[in-house]
Amino acid sequence: xxxxxxxxxxxxxxxxxxxxxxxxxxxxxxxxxxxxKTPFGEASRVVGGAATYFSVAASFFTDVRLVGVVGDDFTGxxxxxxxxxxxxxxxxQRVPGETFRWKGEYSSDFSARETIYxxxxxxxxxxxVLPESYRQTPFVFLANINPTLQSEVLDQVDRPxxxxxxxxxxxxxxxxxxxxxxxxxxxxxxxxxxxxRQLSGEANLVKAARAIQQMxxxxxxxxxxxYGVLMTRDSGFFAVPALPLEAVSDPxxxxxxxxxxxxxxxxxAGEVTDAVITRAIIAGxxxxxxxxxxxxxxxxxxxxxxLLRVRFAEFKRLTHFDAL
Amino acid sequence: xxxxxxxxxxxxxxxxxxxxxxxxxxxxxxxxxxxxKTPFGEASRVVGGAATYFSVAASFFTDVRLVGVVGDDFTGxxxxxxxxxxxxxxxxQRVPGETFRWKGEYSSDFSARETIYxxxxxxxxxxxVLPESYRQTPFVFLANINPTLQSEVLDQVDRPxxxxxxxxxxxxxxxxxxxxxxxxxxxxxxxxxxxxRQLSGEANLVKAARAIQQMxxxxxxxxxxxYGVLMTRDSGFFAVPALPLEAVSDPxxxxxxxxxxxxxxxxxAGEVTDAVITRAIIAGxxxxxxxxxxxxxxxxxxxxxxLLRVRFAEFKRLTHFDAL
Numbered sequence: 001x002x003x004x005x006x007x008x009x010x011x012x013x014x015x016x017x018x019x020x021x022x023x024x025x026x027x028x029x030x031x032x033x034x035x036x037k038t039p040f041g042e043a044s045r046v047v048g049g050a051a052t053y054f055s056v057a058a059s060f061f062t063d064v065r066l067v068g069v070v071g072d073d074f075t076g077x078x079x080x081x082x083x084x085x086x087x088x089x090x091x092x093q094r095v096p097g098e099t100f101r102w103k104g105e106y107s108s109d110f111s112a113r114e115t116i117y118x119x120x121x122x123x124x125x126x127x128x129v130l131p132e133s134y135r136q137t138p139f140v141f142l143a144n145i146n147p148t149l150q151s152e153v154l155d156q157v158d159r160p161x162x163x164x165x166x167x168x169x170x171x172x173x174x175x176x177x178x179x180x181x182x183x184x185x186x187x188x189x190x191x192x193x194x195x196x197r198q199l200s201g202e203a204n205l206v207k208a209a210r211a212i213q214q215m216x217x218x219x220x221x222x223x224x225x226x227y228g229v230l231m232t233r234d235s236g237f238f239a240v241p242a243l244p245l246e247a248v249s250d251p252x253x254x255x256x257x258x259x260x261x262x263x264x265x266x267x268x269a270g271e272v273t274d275a276v277i278t279r280a281i282i283a284g285x286x287x288x289x290x291x292x293x294x295x296x297x298x299x300x301x302x303x304x305x306x307l308l309r310v311r312f313a314e315f316k317r318l319t320h321f322d323a324l
Numbered sequence: 325x326x327x328x329x330x331x332x333x334x335x336x337x338x339x340x341x342x343x344x345x346x347x348x349x350x351x352x353x354x355x356x357x358x359x360x361k362t363p364f365g366e367a368s369r370v371v372g373g374a375a376t377y378f379s380v381a382a383s384f385f386t387d388v389r390l391v392g393v394v395g396d397d398f399t400g401x402x403x404x405x406x407x408x409x410x411x412x413x414x415x416x417q418r419v420p421g422e423t424f425r426w427k428g429e430y431s432s433d434f435s436a437r438e439t440i441y442x443x444x445x446x447x448x449x450x451x452x453v454l455p456e457s458y459r460q461t462p463f464v465f466l467a468n469i470n471p472t473l474q475s476e477v478l479d480q481v482d483r484p485x486x487x488x489x490x491x492x493x494x495x496x497x498x499x500x501x502x503x504x505x506x507x508x509x510x511x512x513x514x515x516x517x518x519x520x521r522q523l524s525g526e527a528n529l530v531k532a533a534r535a536i537q538q539m540x541x542x543x544x545x546x547x548x549x550x551y552g553v554l555m556t557r558d559s560g561f562f563a564v565p566a567l568p569l570e571a572v573s574d575p576x577x578x579x580x581x582x583x584x585x586x587x588x589x590x591x592x593a594g595e596v597t598d599a600v601i602t603r604a605i606i607a608g609x610x611x612x613x614x615x616x617x618x619x620x621x622x623x624x625x626x627x628x629x630x631l632l633r634v635r636f637a638e639f640k641r642l643t644h645f646d647a648l
Contacts, residue, residue, distance in 0.1 A: 109527035203433035205550075206570040226529075227551040228565060237642055239565035241552060246530040278645035312648040318561055319643050321602035324636040 023161075024088075025267040027054050028067035028128050028153045029143025029256075031074070031092065034296060035103040038110070038250050046296040047078050049100060050143035050166070053253035056300050057260025057287045058141075059085040060308060061268040065134045067091040067153060069126045071099040081297060090131040097122040110226075110251055130156040139267040141259060142186070144168045147178040154185055162272055164188035164263055165217075166255070172199050180215060187272070188219035190259045193230075196222050205230065219272075221262065221281065223255050229281050238278050243289045243314060250295045254288045257300065261287035286311040347485075348412075349591040351378050352391035352452050352477045353467025353580075355398070355416065358620060359427040362434070362574050370620040371402050373424060374467035374490070377577035380624050381584025381611045382465075383409040384632060385592035389458045391415040391477060393450045395423040405621060414455040421446040434550075434575055454480040463591040465583060466510070468492050471502040478509055486596055488512035488587055489541075490579070496523050504539060511596070512543035514583050517554075520546050529554065543596075545586065545605065547579050553605050562602050567613045567638060574619045578612045581624065585611035610635040 029051030035044045055064045065088045072094065082089055100123040103116035128149055138161035142150040150165055157163075163186045171179050172195065179199075183189065189212060197203055200211035209220050209232040222230045228241040262284030269276045286308060293299045353375030359368045379388045389412045396418065406413055424447040427440035452473055462485035466474040474489055487510045495503050496519065503523075507513065513536060521527060524535035533544050533556040546554045552565040586608030593600045610632060617623045 204570060204572065206568045209568075224551065227548065228563075230565065230568060232568070237568050238645070239552075239568070239642055240645070241554065241563035241565055244530045244533075244554060244556070244561050244563070246528060248528065275646055279648050282645055282648055309648070316645075316647050318563055319645075321562070321564070321606055321640075321643075322599060323640050324603050324606055324633070 022063050023138045023267045023270045024063040024065055025058050025139040025141060025263055026065040026067065026091075026130075026134055026137040026153075026157065026160075027051050027058070027141040027143055027260075027263075028091075028149065029054060029145055030100050030123060031066075031068045031070050032100040032102050032123075033073075034252060035101070035116075036250055036252050036296060037105040038295075039106065039108050040249050041295055043250075043295045045101075047081050048102070048253060048296055050145075050253075050256040052081065053256035053291065053297070053300070054141060054143055054260035054263075055087045056081060056085065056297060057257040057284070057291075058264030058267070059087050060261070060287065060303070060305065061264035061283070062086075062139075064088065064264075065091060065137055067128050067130060067134070069093040069095060069100075069122050071095065071097040071122045074099045081301060084301075088133075091129075091134050093126070093129070095122050104252065106251065110248060113251075128153045128156070138162065138270075139263060140164070141263045142166065142182065143256060143259070144171075147171050147175055147182045150182045151178070151185070154182075162187050162266065164190055164219075164221075164259070166190050166259060167195065167199075169195060169198055183212075183216035186217050188221060189217040190221045190223065190255075190262065192223045192225070192255065196220070206232075219277070223258060225251070225254075229258070229285055231277065231281055233274065233277070235274050238274075238281065240281055240285055240315065240319060242285065243311070243318060245289060245293060248292050251292050252296060254292050257291040258284040258288040260284070282312060282315050286315060346387050347462045347591045347594045348387040348389055349382050349463040349465060349587055350389040350391065350415075350454075350458055350461040350477075350481065350484075351375050351382070351465040351467055351584075351587075352415075352473065353378060353469055354424050354447060355390075355392045355394050356424040356426050356447075357397075358576060359425070359440075360574055360576050360620060361429040362619075363430065363432050364573050365619055367574075367619045369425075371405050372426070372577060372620055374469075374577075374580040376405065377580035377615065377621070377624070378465060378467055378584035378587075379411045380405060380409065380621060381581040381608070381615075382588030382591070383411050384585070384611065384627070384629065385588035385607070386410075386463075388412065388588075389415060389461055391452050391454060391458070393417040393419060393424075393446050395419065395421040395446045398423045405625060408625075412457075415453075415458050417450070417453070419446050423447075428576065430575065434572060437575075452477045452480070462486065462594075463587060464488070465587045466490065466506065467580060467583070468495075471495050471499055471506045474506045475502070475509070478506075486511050486590065488514055488543075488545075488583070490514050490583060491519065491523075493519060493522055507536075507540035510541050512545060513541040514545045514547065514579075514586065516547045516549070516579065520544070530556075543601070547582060549575070549578075553582070553609055555601065555605055557598065557601070559598050562598075562605065564605055564609055564639065564643060566609065567635070567642060569613060569617060572616050573623075575616050576620060578616050581615040582608040582612040584608070606636060606639050610639060
């Protein structure tokens with residue numbers, strides 16, 4: 001547990017569940033240069049990647065320790081997205097070569113996304129090595145990468161308190177056994193509904209959830225895009241709709257931003273109860289709602305704790321009803 | 325306002341917003357024989373139709389006055405679905421010929437429905453004629469029928485307090501002017517998200533909602549199937565997810581059942597405030613969640629007020645979170 005911020009930047013204390021102690025969170029995943037085209041604009045070679053969105057979102061609530069790799073084309077200016085925040089980069093390798101690059105294009109109503117290219121570059125040979133200072137990290141999030149690497153990260157963390165993972169169709173189809181090995185070691189899985197159906201082989205989401213829980217994670221958080229989030233745990237279901245947004249600019253990173261807000265809030269609370277989980281889902285949903293309003297990270301990096309708090313209240317208004 | 329039940333059947337008083345006065349509700353729409361095939365079973369020539377599902381659902385909360393038509397093949401036994409409940413049939417015409425028939429088949433994951441046939445039969449020549457006893461009805465629901473007939477019903481009701489309507493792609497494309505004339509006269513429109521996008525020409529649901537409100541209805545209720553319901557009014561949005569269900573047998577009539585619960589609850593409360601509207605959406609959602617668990621009307625007709633109340637509580641548990 002750390003009491004200081006590695007970057008020296010003041011953190012939004014008021015957003016934290018536990019004001020006195022910092023429960024840091026470790027994440028491993030991609031740091032990338034994204035090129036994005038949506039019906040409302042285009043961006044070329046902007047900083048992106050799952051671990052980036054996750055870290056920025058989680059940093060609103062707690063200290064983040066990043067594990068990943070960039071090439072030598074990733075400059076100090078581009079590092080500012082991390083160095084301006086309580087995001088520890090001791091585990092971010094910088095190696096000769098080009099940074100991971102991805103280019104995607106969205107359909108006119110955002111219902112479909114086409115990947116134009118994925119160049120793994122330096123990510124292709126990436127093996128996570130945790131610095132000594134990361135080994136005692138209570139909260140861990142394994143973003144969507146090769147499940148073998150996810151396991152290697154877990155091997156290097158000393159009895160973490162709470163571990164969550166993401167994955168995707170590529171690993172569900174391609175390396176199911178490696179993925180199963182990760183699932184047996186995690187407390188939570190955070191995936192979208194299509195992935196939940198594919199992983200379980202069940203069309204019905206309740207049956208899909210039960211099947212996935214039997215693979216390991218007692219907590220399953222299913223992201224449903226514009227429809228919101230569905231969570232299931234032994235104690236029951238929780239669901240929240242997405243905030244209706246008029247100005248959706250770019251959905252890139254929304255799922256990772258959700259995960260960052262969700263895990264960051266859990267870590268800030270320091271305990272994982274039903275009540276904390278439901279609030280963490282709202283925190284993640286609120287951050288994701290900002291993420292999609294801007295291109296790439298634009299809106300997230302300008303976000304203030306005050307704006308975030310206003311949006312928390314909007315979620316309450318959106319969903320509240322008096323008991324019948 | 326009536327104090328008695330036309331059928332003499334005791335009503336679930338405890339489910340009502342206003343215990344002392346009954347604010348009856350009038351509905352016009354199809355009464356049909358449905359043949360249904362889903363991955364979990366088949367039913368042939370069961371009583372269905374939009375006005376049927378609506379009336380049964382609304383009758384949990386208030387007295388219902390039905391306007392529609394059946395053929396002489398619709399027998400007393402089949403009438404029991406109405407006569408067992410506080411559903412007034414003075415406006416249900418019985419004419420020589422066959423009752424409206426529909427046959428539909430659902431895909432393995434319920435994501436698509438194919439209509440095998442639609443035989444309008446006696447419905448083809450149907451013109452609504454309201455009995456004198458119906459003319460003073462404070463709440464009116466125009467189920468999905470030809471908008472010209474919807475207007476004819478409104479012409480025969482004396483200054484109703486609150487009018488809502490449903491419609492479908494067929495009328496949005498085929499008779500847009502007739503539909504616009506109805507929209508100018510209603511307080512609420514209850515449609516699904518695809519219809520909202522088609523009617524407005526907007527892919528974004530917030531923009532779609534605003535465009536539709538400018539056509540007339542200040543209140544728009546958008547049904548999103550397994551994702552729940554989104555409501556918008558000048559005062560803001562309200563959304564509720566659908567209850568996650570393991571045993572979905574047959575989605576036929578779920579939208580009309582929702583509308584019946586929604587309007588029935590509003591009528592029982594006798595006033596249309598934000599707080600009443602949100603509870604009415606939960607009432608409709610709860611009834612719809614039961615409807616899809618059984619084939620046709622099976623589950624709805626066996627439902628007790630006690631079971632319904634338990635489900636209201638499930639919706640509260642599903643969606644509640646403490647303010648952040």
